[in-house]
Amino acid sequence: MTLPINIAVVDDEKDFHLLFKMTFKKMIRTGDIFVNDFLNGIELLDFLELKHDEIKIIILFTDINMPEMDGISLCKVVSERYPDIEIYIASAYGSRQYMDEAKDAGAKNFFTKPIDFKVIGEIIQDKVAEVRKKAS
Amino acid sequence: MKELKEIINFWLVVIISTIALIGFVIEGLKINKLITYFEKQHFETSKIIANNLQATLLFESVEDFNSLTNTFDFKNDYISIEVWDSSGKLFASKGKPILDKLKESTKVKLEYSYIITQTSIDSSGKNFGKVVIKRSSSELSATIKNELLFSFSTLICISIFFMFAGRKLSEEVVVPINGLNEQIKEILKSHDLSVKIPQEHRILETKELSDSFTELIRDLLDSKRELEEMNLNLEELVENKTEKLSSTLKDMKRFQAKLVSQEKLASLGSLAAGIAHEIKNPLNLIQNSALIVSNFTQDVESFNLKLKERDYTDNDLEFFIDDINDVKMSSRIIMDNCKRADNIIKSMLSQSRSDKSKISQKLIESLIDQSVNLCFHAMRAKKNPIDVEIIKNYQENIVINCYPDDLERSLINIIDNSFYAMQERKQIEKGTKFSAILEVSLTKNESFTVIKIKDNGIGIDQKLKEKVLEPFFTTKPTGSGTGLGMSMVNDVAIAHNGELIVNSIVNDFTEVSITISNKLSQEDV
Numbered sequence: 001m002t003l004p005i006n007i008a009v010v011d012d013e014k015d016f017h018l019l020f021k022m023t024f025k026k027m028i029r030t031g032d033i034f035v036n037d038f039l040n041g042i043e044l045l046d047f048l049e050l051k052h053d054e055i056k057i058i059i060l061f062t063d064i065n066m067p068e069m070d071g072i073s074l075c076k077v078v079s080e081r082y083p084d085i086e087i088y089i090a091s092a093y094g095s096r097q098y099m100d101e102a103k104d105a106g107a108k109n110f111f112t113k114p115i116d117f118k119v120i121g122e123i124i125q126d127k128v129a130e131v132r133k134k135a136s
Numbered sequence: 137m138k139e140l141k142e143i144i145n146f147w148l149v150v151i152i153s154t155i156a157l158i159g160f161v162i163e164g165l166k167i168n169k170l171i172t173y174f175e176k177q178h179f180e181t182s183k184i185i186a187n188n189l190q191a192t193l194l195f196e197s198v199e200d201f202n203s204l205t206n207t208f209d210f211k212n213d214y215i216s217i218e219v220w221d222s223s224g225k226l227f228a229s230k231g232k233p234i235l236d237k238l239k240e241s242t243k244v245k246l247e248y249s250y251i252i253t254q255t256s257i258d259s260s261g262k263n264f265g266k267v268v269i270k271r272s273s274s275e276l277s278a279t280i281k282n283e284l285l286f287s288f289s290t291l292i293c294i295s296i297f298f299m300f301a302g303r304k305l306s307e308e309v310v311v312p313i314n315g316l317n318e319q320i321k322e323i324l325k326s327h328d329l330s331v332k333i334p335q336e337h338r339i340l341e342t343k344e345l346s347d348s349f350t351e352l353i354r355d356l357l358d359s360k361r362e363l364e365e366m367n368l369n370l371e372e373l374v375e376n377k378t379e380k381l382s383s384t385l386k387d388m389k390r391f392q393a394k395l396v397s398q399e400k401l402a403s404l405g406s407l408a409a410g411i412a413h414e415i416k417n418p419l420n421l422i423q424n425s426a427l428i429v430s431n432f433t434q435d436v437e438s439f440n441l442k443l444k445e446r447d448y449t450d451n452d453l454e455f456f457i458d459d460i461n462d463v464k465m466s467s468r469i470i471m472d473n474c475k476r477a478d479n480i481i482k483s484m485l486s487q488s489r490s491d492k493s494k495i496s497q498k499l500i501e502s503l504i505d506q507s508v509n510l511c512f513h514a515m516r517a518k519k520n521p522i523d524v525e526i527i528k529n530y531q532e533n534i535v536i537n538c539y540p541d542d543l544e545r546s547l548i549n550i551i552d553n554s555f556y557a558m559q560e561r562k563q564i565e566k567g568t569k570f571s572a573i574l575e576v577s578l579t580k581n582e583s584f585t586v587i588k589i590k591d592n593g594i595g596i597d598q599k600l601k602e603k604v605l606e607p608f609f610t611t612k613p614t615g616s617g618t619g620l621g622m623s624m625v626n627d628v629a630i631a632h633n634g635e636l637i638v639n640s641i642v643n644d645f646t647e648v649s650i651t652i653s654n655k656l657s658q659e660d661v
Contacts, residue, residue, distance in 0.1 A: 022462045114420035
């Protein structure tokens with residue numbers, strides 16, 4: 001596995017994608033990460049089907065409340081088909097039920113909104129460090 | 137049904153008649169015997185006299201006749217003697233002439249006051265004549281009279297005795313029975329089982345009857361008392377139950393009121409929760425964008441330093457300009473989301489019903505027309521305007537009480553949704569012959585006025601139909617609608633004592649009926 005690591009972000013809000021990329025601009029510039037953004041789960045699945053061999057997505061950040069396909073269903077499908085992808089789910093609702101559902105669906109972790117980009121940053125940093133170590 | 141008296145009298149009559157009959161028979165026989173004896177006696181006597189007159193008649197001696205008959209008592213006994221000879225000629229007579237015509241064969245003729253005997257005078261087998269003797273039978277009559285009188289008196293006495301006995305018997309039985317009967321009647325009249333009529337009892341059977349009856353009454357009295365006790369207990373039980381029930385009812389009513397107020401609070405709570413949730417997102421974006429701007433200021437400082445020392449690369453410049461663009465973008469995001477948050481609050485305020493709603497009378501069709509026109513022009517002025525055929529079906533002159541502002545707002549909401557749905561369908565079915573049709577109808581029946589708005593847009597899925605009236609439910613993309621419209625319309629319908637009904641088939645039609653009461657009054661507020 002080499003850098004940049006590929007991150008997928010699925011959210012129905014365009015501004016969120018902009019924000020995400022702006023927040024992690026430094027890492028993008030250094031070539032540590034590459035952010036692939038999708039407005040809904042179906043777009044992502046189509047992408048994965050086509051490009052999975054080329055582009056190895058490692059981390060997936062997704063919202064639960066989305067039109068077309070909600071986050072939990074997406075998580076289930078992805079964890080089944082592409083088990084090497086780490087999935088992180090975010091939602092405005094922080095109920096225990098959602099958290100359990102997310103974990104059962106295969107998510108690595110669950111965040112409540114508003115998302116703390118610091119935590120996300122740490123996850124990405126750790127992954128980058130991991131890959132760097134493996135490479136050497 | 138016969139009285140005892142009648143029965144006893146009947147039997148008395150039977151007995152007395154029987155006795156009388158027997159008596160008469162006996163007396164009859166007796167009298168018969170007397171008469172027979174009497175006749176026999178007289179006949180014997182006349183036979184003797186006839187014998188004595190043999191010689192007289194033979195020798196035709198009248199002196200003989202007279203001397204013979206001188207000894208006879210013609211005062212009290214003999215009435216007349218006539219001697220006839222065999223040729224039928226009167227030979228001699230004494231006393232009154234006998235007028236009775238007697239047959240030859242008649243030997244004796246007994247009358248009430250006299251007896252006549254006719255005896256033939258014979259000697260050595262030769263008939264010389266006959267002697268007819270008439271004597272008084274008054275003695276016999278008197279005897280017979282006495283006999284009859286005696287037996288009749290006896291009969292009368294017996295009858296009287298029996299009648300007396302019968303009456304006494306009847307009394308002995310009937311009086312206690314009547315007494316018992318009176319007591320029963322008295323109890324029936326007064327419904328008081330404790331009534332007692334004192335009775336003397338001389339007959340065992342009636343006493344036993346009376347005793348049994350008294351026992352029966354006592355038994356009934358006891359049962360009655362038992363029932364009264366049970367009844368009192370029951371009444372107590374019922375009272376208790378009723379008390380419990382009424383207090384339970386009060387509790388339930390209180391509970392119901394609590395539930396209603398809790399529900400109201402809950403819906404308010406969910407409204408507030410919904411608002412909070414909706415605003416979280418824009419706020420989050422604002423916050424993170426602000427962070428980027430804030431981080432940039434640090435970068436400016438470091439870049440400024442580089443600039444001063446002229447120690448920068450082309451890359452640095454490129455990145456810096458890129459960062460400035462990011463800041464621009466972040467500012468844009470901040471402003472957009474501030475507006476978004478503002479809109480959410482504004483639409484919430486406008487879509488919630490104000491407490492100051494007033495009732496007034498309105499011509500409903502003009503209200504509908506206003507709403508349709510407003511929505512149509514608004515739709516034409518915005519993105520993706522479409523042509524819509526509007527069909528109106530109004531019942532005329534419907535003027536009723538309503539909340540005109542709220543009603544208009546509701547209609548606008550519904551019609552807006554209709555136009556949106558038809559726009560969507562037009563997008564999906566681009567190129568086909570789809571033409572948008574909006575049907576608006578207004579009807580009035582006895583209690584309600586119904587406004588129906590039907591569009592042929594994309595429709596609502598069966599599964600989602602229930603959620604349509606939920607606050608914040610919307611199928612529109614983020615920012616296009618708060619999802620509060622239909623829940624507000626529902627509230628308005630309820631405020632008009634009516635209801636909101638949504639019917640739909642996907643890709644076919646959606647029909648929203650809003651029903652409002654005809655008799656809305658200020659008191660309903």
